[in-house]
Amino acid sequence: MKLSLARRDLHPAIAAVTRVVERRNTLPILSNLVLETDGGEIIGRDPKLIPLSAFDSAGVEILRPFKAIRARCVDCCGGSQAEVRKCVSIKCPLWPMRMGKLPAHLRVKSSEDEEA
Numbered sequence: 001m002k003l004s005l006a007r008r009d010l011h012p013a014i015a016a017v018t019r020v021v022e023r024r025n026t027l028p029i030l031s032n033l034v035l036e037t038d039g040g041e042i043i044g045r046d047p048k049l050i051p052l053s054a055f056d057s058a059g060v061e062i063l064r065p066f067k068a069i070r071a072r073c074v075d076c077c078g079g080s081q082a083e084v085r086k087c088v089s090i091k092c093p094l095w096p097m098r099m100g101k102l103p104a105h106l107r108v109k110s111s112e113d114e115e116a
Contacts, residue, residue, distance in 0.1 A: 010035075011042050070100035 014037055036045050055062060063071060070084070073094060077083035084098050096106055 007042055011037075011040075014042060015040065066097060066100050066102070069094050069097045073098040 014035065035042050037043070052062075073084045073087065074081055076089075077087060087095065087098055089095055096103060
């Protein structure tokens, strides 16, 4: 299940929960959320501290890096894979990898390749 909420709608609810719950008990109660509050602002939690089950319950799909880049480019192009290929935003740092892989001529050669 995927849930989309506006930040302005979610913030008051999380703020209300954090005011009611004791500080020392907040982490276990909010441990399955991928968001937290910081000075009244909603922020994303550190992914290294979130259990995999929380990603699953939040509907977050874990992708390999180049698949994630491709998915971001498709999203940026309004969901059109054809438009990703036609993209002219060459100043975007993801542009060279928009097709889902790094072009061979841009790959960094390892020291073993140079010796051969």
